[in-house]
Amino acid sequence: MAEVQAFFGTVPGMALLALFASIALALFSSARRKKTRSLDVLGDGTPFRAAAPSDAIPEELPVEREDPDLIERIAVSRHIADLMLADEWTQVGDDIADWETRLAMAAGGARFHDVAADVALSGLRTLIEASPNTELSDLDDAEAEVGHFVDTYERHPGNHVLAALAARAHLSVGEACRADLWPEDLHRDTWRRMARHFLEAGEILSNYDALAYMSPLLAEAHYRQALGSPGGAHRLDELFESWIDLDPSNPLIYEVRADALADVDAYSDEDIIAQADQALERTQDTLGSGGYALFFLPLLERREGARELLDPDLFSGAMLDLASMEASQAEVNQTANALASELRVSGEDSIAMTDTLYVLIRWHLAVIYPRLWSMPETTVQSLVRDAAEAVPDMNPGTLEFKAA
Secondary structure: OHHEEEEEHOOOHHHHHHHHOOOOOOOOOOOOOOOOOOOHOOOOOOOOOOOOOOOOOOOOOOOOOHHHHHHHHHHHHHHHHHHHOOOOEEEHHHHHHHHHHHOOOOOOOOOOHHHHHHOOOOOHHHHHOOOOOOHHHHHHHHHHHHHHHHHHHHHOOOOHHHHHHHHHHHHHHHOOHHHOOOOHHHHHHHHHHHHHHHHHHHHHHHHOOOOHHHHHHHHHHHHHHHHHOOOOOHHHHHHHHHHHHHOOOOOHHHHHHHHHOOOOOOOOOOHHHHHHHHHHOOHHHHHHHOHHHHHHHHHHHHHOHHHHOOOOOHHHHHHHHHOOOOHHHHHHHHHHHHHHHHHHHHHOOOOOOOOHHHHHHHHHHHEEOOHHOOOOOOHHHHHHHHHHHOOOOOOOOOEEEEOO
């Protein structure tokens, strides 16, 4: 793929890798009892687990700036970028399929197949973002790049990952043709082009059933195709169920789903509560009540009135489950940050959430990864000190503690 190779050739290697690594797929990620690693790419695969707290009350926790989640994302990005530069697209598809089969994930919970697919589509995305959107010819380079993805897929129809990438390439250009991004006199033409790309993506995907291939990537492509297609809204619930059945604790799925659930005309408050209960049930074996938190966190940012639907006690317990059920330190950092951020944004004096944050920090946080926090390091260390003062007599078996 000449255009992709040319694109990578113009960007300094480490800067590009840093760009890939900076992609945030979720505000937090799920804990899993059976974490896997890509041993061939990422070394010995040693997991990073939450450590037992010290008996002494710490004044502050150690800080690690090169956290495992960042290192693993960079490794995946570098591996896929190297294959793209060598035009080894069959190997790209094979490696992503292997990660997908094993649900291999970085320390923060991001699936390797999601990170890799994002890297594979990064050259096309750059071409789209560079378009001034003043005339249709501005997308000619992006259209040619879609052609390369389709040609690669057609040469290897047995590789379902290449089919998913070709469909996603169509969807990326189709989304770029939304009328609100273009001058009014081009709306009719851009709408037609958008419809054509979504239709062609649907034609590719019609040959690949996500459940038959056990492929979350195919399920995602099917969902995104319906999300942007006229008349596709009625299929979203069914397609979401297929996607989430294949990887129920993947936070990215709940992130994408939140965009549809934000529509108060399409989903009532009762619908939201029912789906939150379903999220709790479908992840109970691996996350305890953590699925409830997975469901609500992205929705709190997108749906007006979502906080009024939240059960603070249940949400607090769900967040604690995310950080305690064999969670990595990256996941503990992410979950603590998400809980602290929600307390700050909501402005509520929730005793349950505050106590849970202190318990989470005191008994599960062993090291601070500043990259995973949305607040200054000094603020995080202040929370550590507050937690140590508030929960000195914690009993991890009963979750009873003496409040300060």
